[in-house]
Amino acid sequence: MPEHTTLTAQDIVVNLLIFLMASFLGLELIRHVSRLLHTPLMSLTNAISSVSVVAALIVLANPKNDLIMWLAVIAVALAMSNVISGFMITERILLMFKRRGGGERE
Amino acid sequence: MTHEVLIQYLYVLAAVLFILSLKGMSEVKTARWGNWAGSAGMLVAIIATLLAYHVERYDLLIGAVIVGAIIGVPIALKLPMTAVPQRTAMSHAFGSLAVALVGTAKYYQLYPDIDTFTMAVLASEMILGYLTFTGSCIAFAKLQELISGKPLIYPGRNFVSILVLGIAVVLGLALVVDPSQSVLLPFMIGFALLFGFLLVMGIGGADMPTVIAILNSYAGLSAAALGFVLNNKLLIVAGTLDGSSGFILAMLMCKAMNRSFINVLFGGVGAPVAKAGTGAGEARTVVAYSPEDVAAILDGARLVMIVPGYGMAAAQAQHAVKELEDVLEARGITVKYAIHPVAGRMPGHMNVLLAEAQVSYDKLLEMDEANLLFPECEVAIVVGANDITNPAARTKPDSPLYGMPILDVEKARTVVFIKRSLAAGFAGVENELFYLPHTMMVFGDAKKVVTEIVNALKK
Numbered sequence: 001m002p003e004h005t006t007l008t009a010q011d012i013v014v015n016l017l018i019f020l021m022a023s024f025l026g027l028e029l030i031r032h033v034s035r036l037l038h039t040p041l042m043s044l045t046n047a048i049s050s051v052s053v054v055a056a057l058i059v060l061a062n063p064k065n066d067l068i069m070w071l072a073v074i075a076v077a078l079a080m081s082n083v084i085s086g087f088m089i090t091e092r093i094l095l096m097f098k099r100r101g102g103g104e105r106e
Numbered sequence: 107m108t109h110e111v112l113i114q115y116l117y118v119l120a121a122v123l124f125i126l127s128l129k130g131m132s133e134v135k136t137a138r139w140g141n142w143a144g145s146a147g148m149l150v151a152i153i154a155t156l157l158a159y160h161v162e163r164y165d166l167l168i169g170a171v172i173v174g175a176i177i178g179v180p181i182a183l184k185l186p187m188t189a190v191p192q193r194t195a196m197s198h199a200f201g202s203l204a205v206a207l208v209g210t211a212k213y214y215q216l217y218p219d220i221d222t223f224t225m226a227v228l229a230s231e232m233i234l235g236y237l238t239f240t241g242s243c244i245a246f247a248k249l250q251e252l253i254s255g256k257p258l259i260y261p262g263r264n265f266v267s268i269l270v271l272g273i274a275v276v277l278g279l280a281l282v283v284d285p286s287q288s289v290l291l292p293f294m295i296g297f298a299l300l301f302g303f304l305l306v307m308g309i310g311g312a313d314m315p316t317v318i319a320i321l322n323s324y325a326g327l328s329a330a331a332l333g334f335v336l337n338n339k340l341l342i343v344a345g346t347l348d349g350s351s352g353f354i355l356a357m358l359m360c361k362a363m364n365r366s367f368i369n370v371l372f373g374g375v376g377a378p379v380a381k382a383g384t385g386a387g388e389a390r391t392v393v394a395y396s397p398e399d400v401a402a403i404l405d406g407a408r409l410v411m412i413v414p415g416y417g418m419a420a421a422q423a424q425h426a427v428k429e430l431e432d433v434l435e436a437r438g439i440t441v442k443y444a445i446h447p448v449a450g451r452m453p454g455h456m457n458v459l460l461a462e463a464q465v466s467y468d469k470l471l472e473m474d475e476a477n478l479l480f481p482e483c484e485v486a487i488v489v490g491a492n493d494i495t496n497p498a499a500r501t502k503p504d505s506p507l508y509g510m511p512i513l514d515v516e517k518a519r520t521v522v523f524i525k526r527s528l529a530a531g532f533a534g535v536e537n538e539l540f541y542l543p544h545t546m547m548v549f550g551d552a553k554k555v556v557t558e559i560v561n562a563l564k565k
Contacts, residue, residue, distance in 0.1 A: 007337055012223060015334050015342055022330075022343045026350030029128040035447070036467055038355060038454030039190055040141075041131050042322055046197045048124050048144050049348030052329045054155045055208045055336055060167065061159035064215050069163065071211035073170045078204035080174025081181075082197050087145045088182035089193065093458055094138045096187075100466040 040093040047086025053079035109157075116154035117340040123147030124344050128351070134467060151340055187462040188419050191451040192249040194318055199242035202325040205332050206235025210295070212335055218286035224335055225285045229278035229294070231331035236295050237271075237302035238324040244306040245317055249451055255311030263308055264372045271301045305371065312416070312493070312532035314451045316359040316370045323352025355453045362447035362473075364499075364509035392528065395546040397555055400487075400522050401562035403546070407484035410434055411476065413444045413513055414456045417490015417526070421552035427489060428463035430556050433563045442469050444476030444486075444513050446494040477514045486518035490552045492531030497538055506533050521545045524555045 007015075033041050056075035063069035124147045130140020161167050185193050209232045216224065247253045274297035277290050309317050326348025333341030360367060404410065412431070418424060431441045443465065449456045457470055471479070480486060488495055495515045498505040515521050516539055523545060530536050539545050548555050 007221065007224060011337055012334075015337065015339065018339050018342050019330060019334075019346055022346035023350050025125065026128070026347040027354060029125065029132075029347070030351045030354040032132040033128070034131070034133055034137075035445075035472055036134060036454065036457045036461075036470060037131050037137055039194075039452060039458045040137065040454075041128075041351060042194050042318070042355070042453065043190075043197070044127065044131065044141060044144055045326065045348040045351040046194065046201060046322065047148070048127065048344050049326045049329045050201050050204070051120075051124075051148060051151050051341060051344040052201065052205045052208060052332060054151050055212075055329075055332050055338060055341055056204065057152070057155045057161060057167070058159050058336055058338070059208055059211045059215060060163070061161045062215070063211075068211045068214050069166070071207045071214075073166050075204040075207040075211070076167060076170035077173040077177075078200040078207075080171050081178035082174075082200050082204070083148055083178075084175055085178035085182040085193070086197060087141060087148070088179070089185065089190070090141045090144075091138065092182065092185075093187075093190070093461070094134075094141060096458070096461040096464075097134045097137070097467050098461070098464070099134075099468050100464070 036097065037094075040090045043086050043090045043093065047083050047090065050079045050082035050086060053083060113154050113158040116150055116157075117338075120147040120151040120154065121340055121343045123150065124347060128347060187458055188422055189250075190458060191314065191318065191455060192246055194452055195242050195246040195249055195321070198318070198321045198325045199239050199246060202235045202238035202242060202321075202328055205325070205328045206232055206239060206295075209235060209328075209332055209335065210291070212332075213285075213291065214288075217288060220285035222282060225282045227331050227334045229281050231328050231335065232295060233274050233278055233298040234324050234331065235328040236298035237274075237305070238321050238328060240299045240302035241306040241317075242302075242321050242325075244303055245314065245321060248306070248311060249314060257310040258307040263304075267301060267304045267308070267372075270297055270304060274298045274301060309371070310532060311451065312448070313363075313370050315448050315453050315455070316356055316363070316367075318452045319352050319355035319359055320367070320371070321352070323349050323356060326350075326352055359448055359453060362511060364511065390541050392540050392545075392547050395522075395548050397548060397558035398562045400546060400548060400559050401565075403520050403522075404434065404439070404485055404559070404563065405437075407434075407439050409440045409442070409479070409483040411442050411444050411480060411483045411486045411515075411518065413446075413486060413488045413491050413495060413515055414460070415446075415449050415489065415491020415494060416451060417524075417552050419450055419455065419459055419490075421490060421554075423489060423551075423553035423556055424459040424463040424465075426553045426556040426560065428460070428465055429560050430487075430563075431465065431469075433560050437563075442471050442476070442479060442483075444473070444480075444515075445470050446473055446491070446513055449491055449494055473511060473513060480514045480517040483518045485520045485522060486515040487522045487524065488515060489524050489556065492525070492537055493533050493535065495537065495539060496531065496535060498535055505535050507535050515539070516542065516544075519544065522548060524548050524550070524552050526551065
């Protein structure tokens, strides 16, 4: 995929639009998250935002020098540890939320 | 060309999965499904990226992933639930550092021809990322009790903090004006790191739920900013979702304390200074009751409300509390839990601990629901909470707690406080409830006292 070293004005506008839409969508979605689940919500969103591993991979694909390469490698390790532990801990926490007396499910 | 289009479709798929993932969190029933959707989205995003960009050094890539797994997997498997706030702070540190490092790498990669917009976004992304990194490290150290949880207060604290941030911003602006001045970059990074350190050093333990949420928001926003730099729309969406999540949680926490963001970040509540208000001179005494006394009054109750606070987490008393619930329920007594939004050290902290102790989640009541029930309940048992029950929040306009929504425990027929000592709560305000005639103070470690009540009830 060609790399956009310089962004066109159109790119910027489209990205700003996406940012705005995602903000509103995010506010709407999070508002409806059960208060019981605020802790797992944090570990989940943390894992999701570690999609920045994608950014590290993109930089790693085209390192101009060793400094850039190693910065990207460290970033991949940090982000991957978040991705792995984030989803796993969320799963562990959610498994504990049970409703007793009358079956676990409705 | 078709290849490139396919990648874009995969990114759209990943974004949809992330959105569905958060949608799943709206209910306990669908939450696990949501977590799986998120994981699937991540997998799609990584595969699509590896298809689109040819990483030559696969050895380094695999090595980095293995290191990440070595750090991440043991934490995920072994972490005790009481340590979830620390781990959350640590993950914000990792996430924001990763983003900041990629931003730095990107700067050197694009150097020296960087257009103004990209450089402006890069500079703000780096400042945000690096300050979130040190801020989260300090939050981790405070939660892990490696350093004191008390806020570090000194004269002119806010002035120094703002000055440090100001210098970082000015250096960032200088870089925007002339991106080739790479010598300025390490200084900008240094001042951003310093600001994060100063900011969180000034914040006390009980404000951690808000601070963690704010750091969560910053970590997300810096990831979104990186998406602008790389023109990567998936990163913009995922980062923004995380940013708005942290933002909403921070707002909820602030509302639950009747404070503003600014007040939490720069107010330094919980400093020793706040204790000045207690010197009224009147020597009041409280009667200390024994766990057996508590067992006796629980005997005739129909509804018992348990109010957990950070003290329950600190004493790891959640399992003892569940045992108390079981003993009471065996006698036909209804037990409910009243959860204040800022109880504990992170949003939802109490819910997770009680879920770990196998408390059924339909017994966990939010503040408004709980407040309707207190007048009907015979006994309210406060386990390691203080400020969130203090009526000064309603009655004393000069109190630092004034205006904060509280749990109306004093409306219960009898209030049992399980506390380590008579010390004032985090806000340094004495709790009037301790001196009321229908209050029973039981001093001691929360776990020990609750276990003793259980044993007395079993007799």
